[in-house]
Amino acid sequence: MDAESKPPAPTTLxxxxxxxxEPxxxxxxxxxxxxxxxxxxxxRWRRIMGRTRFFLSEVDRVGYRQAPQPRPVAGNYRSRLSSLGGREFVFVPTPPAARYGIxxxxFSLDFxxxxCRKWEVVDTSRSLVLLAKKRKGAWMRRCFPSLxxxxxxxxxxQLIPRMEEMKHHRCLGSYLVGTERCTEFKPSGDRRLLDTMQTFKVVCVAYQGHDRxxxxxxxxxxCIFARKTEVRKGRPETHTWYAERSRCLGYNYNAHLHGADSLHFLGHAEGSLFWSIKGDKECLVSYGGPWLPENFNGTVLRxxxxxxxxxxxxxxxxxSTLQIFVIPTVAYLSIGWELHKSLELMEATRGLTGYKEEYFDGSLKVVMTSPKFIVLALENGTWLFSIDLDTMEVAKCNHKTVDHLGILDFPCELPWPPTLRACVGSCVRQGQGPCSHACIC
Incomplete structure (x- = not known):
């Protein structure tokens, strides 16, 4: 061996x-x-983990429902009175998220x-937030908003252009859909994970009165604004608005609204929106998605x-029976419906303060609903009680405590693929403000 030759360098990571x-x-x-x-x-590690294909296996696992995976909710946007007058939205982290340093x-909206004082939160979906520009005047606040x-x-x-032909129509609500995790194939045949900022849809429901x-x-x-280009018959190929009529389900496929207030929003799930129409009979209206069978005789609350x-x-x-029906899905296809939970309210509320058995002789009135709670009352609006939809526990409440049940909360999740807040380079702003879109100093 040559004495001047150097030994090979040790192998490192x-x-x-x-x-x-990567694996x-x-x-x-x-x-x-x-x-x-x-x-x-x-x-180098951050570059590898920042690739979208790094998270494809996680999307496939969730898509085929191999195991339950709680969503990474970071916190909630809540409305409160501002010290400068009016109302403002503040972000409140959940206890698990706060323990991780969030x-x-x-999640400030100061950017x-x-x-942020010129905008108000109207809906959230996963890691995205939909906001409407505040307006003065009662009529202007009802018209088609700037989103x-x-x-x-x-x-x-991303600013959403206003639908000019509908700007003077009354808007019944604005909603955010299309934020589910999904992939697409590239021309090379490989798959890539789509960013939710590239796939979201904004749905605005406008009321059109019949003059005659x-x-x-x-x-x-x-009225739908699609962020992702959709080449379909009757739909534009650019990022703009197009209109569809909501499908009316149940007993009457041609139901009309008797005033704008007769349409009540029930919630959204898995990219679908649901409303109920009040009238002689109550029917269900949806934008996409599954629904209960036509022979269902109850009232859908949420x-x-x-x-x-x-x-x-x-x-x-x-x-007087509260029921939760579940429509299981496999690979985003409906496979039927089943009764998940049931609660007899007359028996469940027997131990509450002020309970009287004759309270349930009449009908119950829905005071407020949220994804986690339902607040019911007697027909005259007295004796309120809430039901936790996760635990099915009942509790006595009043009008002052209703706002503390998270009725006006807008949950916001951590982005997926996850945003990796890791400064591995020099800060371009010397520690003042964000040094990139994915790192806050």
Whole structure:
């Protein structure tokens, strides 16, 4: 051996090629904390973990419902009185998220154009937030709004152009859909994970009155803004608005609205929106998605989805019995419906203060609904009680405590693929403000 030759350098982790290092790092998927620590190790690891295909296996596992996976809810946007007058929305982290170091500043809306005080939250879906520009005047607040969609965790936003031909129509509600995790095939044949900021849809329901009919008879029209280009018959190929009529389900497929207030929003689940129409009989209206069978005789109070398998849940009231029906889905296809939970309210409320058995001789009145709670009262509006939809526990409440049940909360989840807050380079702003779209100093 030549005395001047140097021994070979020891093999290190940096010698492992990307194709072998990627499956090793993928094993950290079960722990968000380990995922963040690995991303902060070096630029190379962060580059590998930032690839969208790194999370494809997780999407496939969730898509085929191999195991329940709670959604990573970071917190809720809540409306409160502002010290400067009016109302403002603040972000309140959930206790698990707070333990991981998530602060309300991470989900601040101060990056919005014109400042956050000019916007109000109207809906959320996964990691995205839908906001409407505040307006003065009662009539202007009812008209078609100016909208914006943003992802607070990455401080990205997109202004939604207004549908000019509908700008003077009354808007019954604005909703955010199309944020489910999905993939698409590239021309090369490989798949890539789509960003929710590329796939979302905004649905605005406008009321159109019929001029030649009396009693304020009209119909609802669903106006959809699709962020992702959809080449279909009758739909534009650019990112703009198009209109569809909502499908009327149940006993009457041609039901009309007797005034704008006769349409009541029930909730959205798995990319579908649900309403009920009040009238001689109450029917269900939806934009996409499954529904209960036509022979169902109860009243639908709320439609939501669970936090694990992402099934569609219908919260219904039949007499004095509260029932939750679930429509299981496999690969986003409906496979039937089943009774998930049932609660006899007369027996469940027997131990509450002020209970009287004759209270249930008449009908019950729905005071408020939310994805987690239902508040019911007697027909005259007295003796309120709430039902926790997760535990089916009942509790006495009053009008002052209703607002504390999370009725006006807008949940916001962590983005997927996850935003890795790891500074591995020099801050371009010397520690003042965000150094990139994915890192806040």
């Amino acid at each position: 940096h010698d492992v090629p990307d194709r072998l290092l 090793i790092l993928a094993r950290l998927m079960a722990s968000p904390l380990c995922l963040a620590r690995a991303a902060a190790t070096c630029k 602060k309300n500043s991470h 919005l154009p014109g400042g 914006l969609v943003c992802e607070p965790a990455t401080r990205r936003y 009919l009396c009693d304020d008879v009209g119909s609802a029209r669903a 439609v939501t989805d669970d936090s694990a398998y992402e099934n569609v849940q219908f919260v219904c009231l039949q007499g």
